[in-house]
Amino acid sequence: MRKDDSSALRSDESARLLEKEKIFCSYGDTVHYALHPKIFERCEGSYLYDDRGAKYLDLQMWYSTVNLGYAHPKINAALHAQIDRLPQLACQYLHREKIELAEKLCESVQRGFGLKGRVHFNVGGAQAIEDALKVVRMTTKRQRMLAFQGGYHGRTLAASAITSSYRYREPFGEFADRAHFLPFPYTFRAGYGGDPQRTEDACIAEFEKLFEHECTGAWNSKTGHSEFGAFFVEAVQGTGGYNVPPKGYFKRLAAICRERGILFVDDEVQMGFYRTGKMWAMEHFDVQPDIIVFGKSLTNGLNPISGIWAREELINPRVFGPGSTHSTYASNPLGTATGLAVMRVFEGEDYEAKVMEKGRYFLGGLKSLQSKHAQIGNVDGLGLALRMEMCETDGKTPNRQLADRMFQIGLDGGLDLGSGTVGLVLNIGGYYKNVITIVPSLEITHKEIDQGLHALDMIVSIATRA
Numbered sequence: 001m002r003k004d005d006s007s008a009l010r011s012d013e014s015a016r017l018l019e020k021e022k023i024f025c026s027y028g029d030t031v032h033y034a035l036h037p038k039i040f041e042r043c044e045g046s047y048l049y050d051d052r053g054a055k056y057l058d059l060q061m062w063y064s065t066v067n068l069g070y071a072h073p074k075i076n077a078a079l080h081a082q083i084d085r086l087p088q089l090a091c092q093y094l095h096r097e098k099i100e101l102a103e104k105l106c107e108s109v110q111r112g113f114g115l116k117g118r119v120h121f122n123v124g125g126a127q128a129i130e131d132a133l134k135v136v137r138m139t140t141k142r143q144r145m146l147a148f149q150g151g152y153h154g155r156t157l158a159a160s161a162i163t164s165s166y167r168y169r170e171p172f173g174e175f176a177d178r179a180h181f182l183p184f185p186y187t188f189r190a191g192y193g194g195d196p197q198r199t200e201d202a203c204i205a206e207f208e209k210l211f212e213h214e215c216t217g218a219w220n221s222k223t224g225h226s227e228f229g230a231f232f233v234e235a236v237q238g239t240g241g242y243n244v245p246p247k248g249y250f251k252r253l254a255a256i257c258r259e260r261g262i263l264f265v266d267d268e269v270q271m272g273f274y275r276t277g278k279m280w281a282m283e284h285f286d287v288q289p290d291i292i293v294f295g296k297s298l299t300n301g302l303n304p305i306s307g308i309w310a311r312e313e314l315i316n317p318r319v320f321g322p323g324s325t326h327s328t329y330a331s332n333p334l335g336t337a338t339g340l341a342v343m344r345v346f347e348g349e350d351y352e353a354k355v356m357e358k359g360r361y362f363l364g365g366l367k368s369l370q371s372k373h374a375q376i377g378n379v380d381g382l383g384l385a386l387r388m389e390m391c392e393t394d395g396k397t398p399n400r401q402l403a404d405r406m407f408q409i410g411l412d413g414g415l416d417l418g419s420g421t422v423g424l425v426l427n428i429g430g431y432y433k434n435v436i437t438i439v440p441s442l443e444i445t446h447k448e449i450d451q452g453l454h455a456l457d458m459i460v461s462i463a464t465r466a
């Protein structure tokens with residue numbers, strides 16, 4: 001059973017703070033997507049705790065920013081040690097952790113893709129996207145980009161221009177360099193009876209159409225060159241609803257890009273760092289990117305660091321010289337130290353095997369829930385990047401209200417599973433905002449997965465009765 005009155009689950013202190021928030025905080029961020037915003041007090045492992053000590057299993061981990069779990073002892077220890085030794089340093093000077101972190105990232109790209117390159121750090125994901133755009137513009141001298149419908153690359157102005165949702169751009173006027181958006185192979189909704197091969201073929205055909213004749217406005221039939229500088233892709237769409245593409249799709253897409261002189265930019269901000277079972281999600285698809293963008297989980301949610309890796313020919317000092325781009329907090333030592341600790345944790349264990357096994361286990365449980373609840377239209381996933389698409393009882397028509405209700409019931413907490421009472425921290429994504437994107441800690445235990453599945457089952461039952 002669950003208590004229905006969410007105000008009963010709030011302490012007086014939370015209520016006081018929420019009253020202040022109403023007065024002093026902007027509502028321009030995403031806090032008020034929730035009907036009853038929640039104040040959390042503490043975090044550990046897979047759980048968040050409110051100020052009454054009630055626990056909430058987090059199945060979204062700060063949008064895949066805390067892949068190794070909250071308050072990871074080794075990563076926290078690295079941060080403490082850095083605070084005691086070299087907590088601050090302007091980015092114009094060098095420090096050991098920056099160099100060693102760049103080395104580890106370059107080595108991971110060499111292992112994953114067999115490519116040599118360099119790393120350039122920044123602070124947030126969208127800033128790193130902007131740096132990638134600069135490298136593309138500098139290299140190709142072109143400012144038009146290709147990107148996907150359902151793609152998300154951040155909210156700064158240039159990142160918004162290659163993010164498909166017009167909702168994010170409309171209030172801010174003209175975007176002269178808005179990308180050209182192509183359909184992503186979203187098999188469940190592509191209209192080919194859920195057949196991945198036909199979906200892949202159709203999406204590739206759509207891309208090829210751009211180069212069918214010279215009047216498509218996309219290329220010069222004499223030089224063979226495209227007007228587009230780069231294609232910005234996510235291997236698995238994150239905010240777009242954890243859509244996993246058909247296996248052969250990216251290889252064919254990248255071949256067309258190469259033929260037309262279009263750079264292939266792999267945005268790993270959300271799917272990188274073993275979220276899908278590989279260090280870089282694009283490693284699943286046998287493609288060699290020109291640029292990789294990373295952020296979020298590099299520091300496991302501690303001091304932010306983002307960045308780009310680019311092939312040597314695109315970023316060597318002759319073409320990308322001193323001062324090409326800069327931000328005050330880029331490569332801050334607290335961030336590089338935690339990033340280095342994260343990379344060392346990954347080196348200490350076979351995360352690929354671990355994440356793939358847990359992902360299969362979780363997905364198996366989601367499939368059982370799907371067979372029980374007609375409103376779960378689709379479940380899928382790669383590693384621990386999982387999706388559950390909420391629909392009407394026909395299993396197809398998107399049901400956003402149902403996903404919203406589930407989100408709020410989880411956040412209200414107080415779900416009595418028999419073995420204890422929990423809340424569930426969920427996230428909603430997808431083209432129709434009806435997909436529960438399931439993004440647990442990579443360290444989640446099988447017992448916690450079972451608890452999450454039990455809670456999800458309960459939440460779907462409550463939400464569909466409402």
Ligand SMILES: Cc1ncc(COP(=O)(O)O)c(C=O)c1O
Binds near residue numbers: 063124125126155267
């Ligand atoms: C794939 C992807 N790229 C870029 C970004 C932007 O990162 P940030 O929010 O740190 O600016 C995000 C954020 O969710 C993302 O998921």
